[in-house]
Amino acid sequence: MKSFVKVINHIKEVRLAKKITQIQMAEDLQITRQTINAIEKNKYNPSLELALKLAKYLDVPFEQLFYLEEKE
Amino acid sequence: MKSFVKVINHIKEVRLAKKITQIQMAEDLQITRQTINAIEKNKYNPSLELALKLAKYLDVPFEQLFYLEEKE
DNA sequence: ATTAAATGTAAAGATATCTTTACATTTAAT
DNA sequence: ATTAAATGTAAAGATATCTTTACATTTAAT
Secondary structure, three states, rough: OOOOEEEEHHHHHHHHHHHOOHHHHHHHHOHHHHHHHHHOOOOOOEEEHHHHHHHHHHHHOOHHEEEEEEEE | OOOOEEEOOOOHHHHHHHOOOOHHHHHOOOOEEEEEEEHHHOHHHHHHHHHHHHHHHHHHOOHHHEEEEEEE
């Protein structure tokens, strides 16, 4: 899927505001800490399923946590 | 990511309500018709990026188009 | 300054997402 | 009933997402 937009996520900001560690979050969501780290560092996007779990876990509206933005 | 939840999507219902074909939608979103079809038939979930594009295109709140449900 | 906890990163391997090409079946219009 | 448009499907290949194992660096507390 070539694309001129990219996904922005605010996971790190929300996580820090709630004083949760990557480790805690990974355990709670039953994924690895490397995955959380990679997503926060924008190595790749979470799958749709994980994205929905993240919004639920962090208790923020989905569109506030993830949204599209023009690339570059 | 082993998981006890699955993603539900209402793409087909919304698309039909708007009288749009898979072909038209695929062209507009610059993806293939096979991808739309596979997602509507639940062969797999869209990527987060495509999911966000779909909600925007169909003009529905994200959480109305995609949400988690207990598996089985 | 030392230590422990947290974060960052890398590489290999598994599965998921998406494309391309091709053909079959169903639906809608005449 | 015929035809065209739309939908369904399959297989091979490319890239993305996620795990596991391992180690390095940074941050926070003492």
